[in-house]
Amino acid sequence: MDFEISPRAREWHERLQVFMQREVLPRNREWVQCVAREGKPAAFLPDLQARARAEGLWNLGLPELAADEPGTRLTNLEYAPLAEAMGRLFWAPEVFNCQAPDVPNMIALQNCANPEQKQRWLSPLLEAKTRSCFGMTESAVASSDATNIATRIERRGGEYVINGDKWFITGAAHPRCTQIMLMGVTDAGADRTRRHSMVMVPMDAPGVRLVRALRWMGCEDHVAPIGELEFRDVRVPVENLLEREGAGFKVAQVRLGPARVHHCMRSIGMSEVLVELMMARAAERRAFWRQVIEYDTVQRWIAESRIELEQARLLTHRSAWRLDREGHHGAWRDVSLIKVAVPNMFQKIADRAIQVFGAMGGSDDTPIHQALAWARLLRIGDGPDEVHLRQIFKLEAPPAWKIADSPYITRPEETR
Numbered sequence: 001m002d003f004e005i006s007p008r009a010r011e012w013h014e015r016l017q018v019f020m021q022r023e024v025l026p027r028n029r030e031w032v033q034c035v036a037r038e039g040k041p042a043a044f045l046p047d048l049q050a051r052a053r054a055e056g057l058w059n060l061g062l063p064e065l066a067a068d069e070p071g072t073r074l075t076n077l078e079y080a081p082l083a084e085a086m087g088r089l090f091w092a093p094e095v096f097n098c099q100a101p102d103v104p105n106m107i108a109l110q111n112c113a114n115p116e117q118k119q120r121w122l123s124p125l126l127e128a129k130t131r132s133c134f135g136m137t138e139s140a141v142a143s144s145d146a147t148n149i150a151t152r153i154e155r156r157g158g159e160y161v162i163n164g165d166k167w168f169i170t171g172a173a174h175p176r177c178t179q180i181m182l183m184g185v186t187d188a189g190a191d192r193t194r195r196h197s198m199v200m201v202p203m204d205a206p207g208v209r210l211v212r213a214l215r216w217m218g219c220e221d222h223v224a225p226i227g228e229l230e231f232r233d234v235r236v237p238v239e240n241l242l243e244r245e246g247a248g249f250k251v252a253q254v255r256l257g258p259a260r261v262h263h264c265m266r267s268i269g270m271s272e273v274l275v276e277l278m279m280a281r282a283a284e285r286r287a288f289w290r291q292v293i294e295y296d297t298v299q300r301w302i303a304e305s306r307i308e309l310e311q312a313r314l315l316t317h318r319s320a321w322r323l324d325r326e327g328h329h330g331a332w333r334d335v336s337l338i339k340v341a342v343p344n345m346f347q348k349i350a351d352r353a354i355q356v357f358g359a360m361g362g363s364d365d366t367p368i369h370q371a372l373a374w375a376r377l378l379r380i381g382d383g384p385d386e387v388h389l390r391q392i393f394k395l396e397a398p399p400a401w402k403i404a405d406s407p408y409i410t411r412p413e414e415t416r
């Protein structure tokens, strides 16, 4: 394993850092004010996107772009430090067209769409001309077991007719969201993992309704607002099917690997911000005749955060490295490892940061409580911890020996 950052990735990283310092960070206060007062992203976003794109800082997380598509073609491992740099602000990834859920959707389309479908659904996303969402979860069924997904996609002649309800769909409530990658049942009688298919549905198709916008732990996602959706006799041409009938799980898996890795990379960036905030606040605040940073408890929280953060980063880099070398099948186990490790690390650090900040840590004046909410989300979204832990356990090979025969075990009579 060689995690040394390549010269070209180093160059892109430096360019991104300069852009973040010069163009993005100075606008953070305006962004926060805008979403707090007007409930929508700041109007400067398109201008900032144009500037980023003019500097080549565009589609940074897509290794498999075609020759005529815009982007840097960095590998997943090369992308890691860039995603981390963007992750320091919740809204920064969109400046570079690197936001979820669009990037994982683009990856799914790159891998599973035919040329006509790419033209129709992928090209506008690569250009940031539109936004998208991914619809799997349903309120009526335990969606962590995706075989439960019940939305019906029935073929009638040259069309599919869709009926069902989806909720907690990130990006569905965005005013510019025009397409949903939707999972549903095409053959209820098939094997559990072959019942489902994935179709592309225009959000303005008759019968698609945004029932309501949702918040998570009191927080709104202003980059990709979360929505609850209803589908009633929605008709789409059969040409909107990705891959083939019964391949819904395959498409979802192609999408989920990079989605999880990218979330982890960004979470590491935000965790770094939290450690910096803890250091600064504790150094500036005085309680009971001492600087807060002089307390052993606070020093320990910061040191433990550093250890957990570095461990999480190394494991995330290994997952990215595996994704590059072995694809999503080969990286599956590593991705499960980070899917549990990173959000738990992120949550712990956010919790410590709130404690160090006192009341201010839970206010809207810091990004800390939103970080805590997002860390908490990542322990559930894209598969709860428990599901991944079961997977990880199942992949743990049992030893070939019995305890009594183990070379590591001494019998009592041998040591008496």
Ligand SMILES: Cc1cc2nc3c(=O)[nH]c(=O)nc-3n(C[C@H](O)[C@H](O)[C@H](O)COP(=O)(O)OP(=O)(O)OC[C@H]3O[C@@H](n4cnc5c(N)ncnc54)[C@H](O)[C@@H]3O)c2cc1C
Pocket: 101, 133, 134, 135, 136, 137, 138, 141, 142, 143, 144, 145, 167, 168, 169, 170, 171, 216, 226, 377, 380, 381, 382, 383, 384, 386, 387, 390
């Ligand atoms: C903010 C946010 C954004 C989201 N965005 C999207 C999106 O864009 N698209 C989308 O499709 N979904 C999205 N989701 C939904 C998310 O992926 C689901 O919530 C998740 O898969 C869990 O499904 P569920 O909520 O139905 O929980 P359930 O399936 O009901 O599970 C509840 C709990 O049961 C336990 N459990 C389940 N399975 C096991 C097991 N095998 N072993 C032990 N315990 C288990 C776990 O504790 C689990 O948390 C989002 C969720 C949130 C909170």
